[in-house]
Every structure is written in C-alpha cells, then in structure tokens.
Amino acid sequence: MVSLFRRELTPVQIVKRAREDRFMAREIISGVFTDFFELHGDRYAGDDKSVIGGLANLNGEPVTVIVIDKGSDINDKLAKRNGSPEPYGYRKAIRLMKQAAKFGRPIITFINTPGAFPGKTAEDQGQGEAIAQSILESLKLPVPMIAIVYGEGGSGGALALATADQVWMFQNSTYSVLSPEGFASILWKDAKRHDEAAAVMGLTPNDLLDNHVIEYIIPESRSHSRVFSLIRAKLTEEIQTLANMPTDKLIAQRRARFRKF
C-alpha cells in the first residue's frame, strides 16, 4: 500500500481528515452508480434523512445502495444530526436489506458516522434494538454485501451496516469502538486526551487491515472520479465472485469472518 501514498499520516491526522467531509454521499452515489432511484422510510416511524437508500445500477447490474450521510450545509447537517442515525434510520436500512434479499440484489453500504444518535427519543424508540436487528439481519442475508467506510466508522452505529462479506475503507477514514474523545473520557476520565487515544486505538485503515477487520484500503486521489472508477471496478469484481458462491456458503463465510475475533 505504501507506494500509493505520498506520506504516512499519523492516526491523529487521519482522524482529522476522516471528519473533513471530503467525499459526500450524493457525490459517491452518482460517481459509482447510475440510475439511482431513492427509496424512503422505514414504514413505521418515518424517514431518516441521515440514511440515504435506494436502487441503482453497478455496471448495468441492479444493486441496493445504503449510505449514512453527514449532510452538506448547516441545515442539512442539523437534519441529519451530522450522520447519526435514529432507530428508524437503521430500520429503513433493514427494510432495504430485506427487499434486496427478496430480489437477489447485492447490497453496498457506505458509512460515515460518529455513531448512532444519543437522544432521548432515539432511546425511547429502541436505538439498541434497531442496531441489534440490523446486525442480525445482515448475518442472514442470502445476497452479497460489501460495506465501505468513507469517513468516520463510529462504534455500533457503524457496525450496524458493516456486518458484511467484506469491509473496505477509504485511505483517510477511521473505524473504531468509540470516538477518541469518548474513549479517552471513559478510560481516562479526560476527553481532552483524544489525541493520545487516537494513537493507541488502532483505528487507521492500515491497523485494521493488519487485524483482518477490513479487506481493502481504497487509495484516495484528488480526482474523485478516479476513486469512483476504482471502487466501481473493484465492487463489480468482488460482487461477481461472491454472487457465484452457493447461498449457504456465502452466509457461512460471512459468519466465519466474524467468528475469528
């Protein structure tokens, strides 16, 4: 990987970059796929704007796309709680996963979230249950699922959409049990020691590749279209391989992927 990067960034620098909104959800969707048709709502409580989902074509093949979005301008960010889904956001994702399963469509998720929203309403509506069911449903899907972290992959709120056959990360993204601030505050009772936390948490793509938490690091480039072309090609190839597996093997392999931890 090293040759692809001009220089190795420190974990603290990667944490900062991961939060810079360098890639936006809509841009990724239109850059990687064609004919995106957005689907709304969980059918029970509402439509979580922080979870964008729908149908699209990947090199001419229909797929289901689910993206956690932090929002662009300030109003959009407020509406999306900076990419922190409510329970009905996860239930919307579950609905789209089940729909994909019914029609044999592969699922691709893109994740950029500091974590599930910590709100009173979120708790009252079962935030834990929503994540728990999203994880469980993902582990039963008879279709290929690939998850891509493109910014922050924060905690259970990220895992809810990353219990997949493969997990990839953008070069400047993070995936961790908690934010460095939360980690420092729980472990050392001092959120200000977040840089120290970032350094020891093993949250960079290279660390996670070494630990087999992820399969692939997507090299970034100033040319976003180059990044998207690469993702399109890699997705097409990997999904082809996964789709050729017998369903029971596919599911068994996905579960085995997590059994090793």
Place this chain on the structure above:
Amino acid sequence: MDLFNKPNAKLPKIKKDAHVDAQIPDGLFLACPYCGAQLYSKQLGEHRVCPTCGYGFRLQAYERVHLMTTAFEEWDADLTLETTDFPGYAEKLSRAKSQTKLKESVLTGQAVIENETVALGIMDSYFMMGSLGTVTGEKITRLFEKATTQQLPVILFTASGGARMQEGINSLMQMAKVSAAVAAHQEAGLPYFVVLTDPTTGGVTASFAMQGDVTLAEPHALVGFAGKRVIEQTIHEKVPKDFQRAETVLENGFIDAVVQRKELPKVLAQLVKFHQPQGGR
C-alpha cells in the same frame, strides 16, 4: 427423543460456595440505588431485593446461579485467549479476577431451572462493569453454538456497561460474532430468552441483549444504548427519572415482561415449556 427433558441427575447439585456468601455483611446499612430507601442489608433477604420498590441489587454471577438454578455445570471455565497488551489492562483484569472469583465478565454452562435443562449465561457487572471483552464474546458464542448442537434453549442474564475499551475494535467485533451464533441458534428453531438486569447498556444492548425471542427484565433495571450523560449533553436537557428503566422500556415496547427476581425461575421454566417441540421433530 424428548430433547428438552434430559435427566438432571448428571449435573452437579448447587452447593453454597464460600465466596458466594456475605458479599455484603448483614449489619451493613445501605441505600437502595433506585428508590433511596435506607435499609439494613439483611432486609434485602436472600434475593437481595429492596423491600420498598422491588429493585434487585446487582448480583455476582455465582450468587445468581445459586438463586436461579438447582444444578449447574460450567462450560469453558478456564478459557483464555490472546488479548491486547493495552497499558494497564493486564493489571485491571487480574484485579477483577481476584475480586469476583470469575475469570471473565460472563459465566456460562448447562443448568437446570425448575427441572428444565437449559444453556445458561450470566454476565457479572462486578467484573470490569460486565464489559464485552473477547473472552466474554467467545464464551457467549460457544454457549449458543453448544446449545445449537445439543438442541437446548438459551437463557442469558445480561449486565454490561458496554464495550471493553482496552480491546478496541475487537470488542466491537464481539457484537457481530455473538450475533452470528444467535442467528444459527434461531435457524435451528430453538428459543432464546433474555433477562435484562441492572445495568444492560451499550454494545450488549445493541446486539445479543435485543435479539431474544422473549425479553424479560428485573424491576427498575437500567436498559439502554447510550449513556445518560452523553444524551443530556447532546440534547441539552435533563432526562426524566424513569428514563431507560425497565418499566419505561416495557412501555416503549422493547420488553415482554418485568419479573420479580424470586419469580424468575418459575417464569423461565414456564417459557421453556411453552417452547418445547410438539409431537417430536
């Protein structure tokens, strides 16, 4: 073959272990963490329940075994796995081990509850706040795997402060690992009963604690995903007194029943009977 009525005699009978006794001396004066009633510890009785409000004081895993089962055979008692060398972690673990007489934050095994044989898991909040470490996740995963092989129902008493920070991403991965074992147990048509005890929070709530077929809770147990302080800082308001308490979570539709501690063995045995396969399989 009637898989649910295995002979019970094979399992060792429960005897009171020395270390189970008297975690709290009888003469100690204490306050109920829920209602604030001032009590002598002996007023809590054997079940350690507040006589004023019914709150069940936090139990150690072996105390729970003693109260809930008539026979228990531990599984994976000495399981160890390579974990992170995070600074200070080894010391914390060995302190927790000597304080609790447990080797990890969960105790698993085969148990008899009112004549019903089950696979039983009991998390212990006294062991590093019941946090979800790799060995914790591995023992619960094996509990489900063994239960699937032996066609046993699973009963899991949850208690957890959430992720084991010192283990980083591996702690997060336990949520998926256990869930995969729950999925296989479900697919075998076997029942999984959860008893949420005080406190059940974080990654445990966001995975196997909320994947049961029937979900029970002890009175006033704290059950939630995010911590109260984080929520209040985020929404800039105070949450009500009964926020994330079992009765509220029941009202919100995520718990089937709140059950008094001394009633639990009877209720659990009844649930197991309800789920026995009819006419053989």
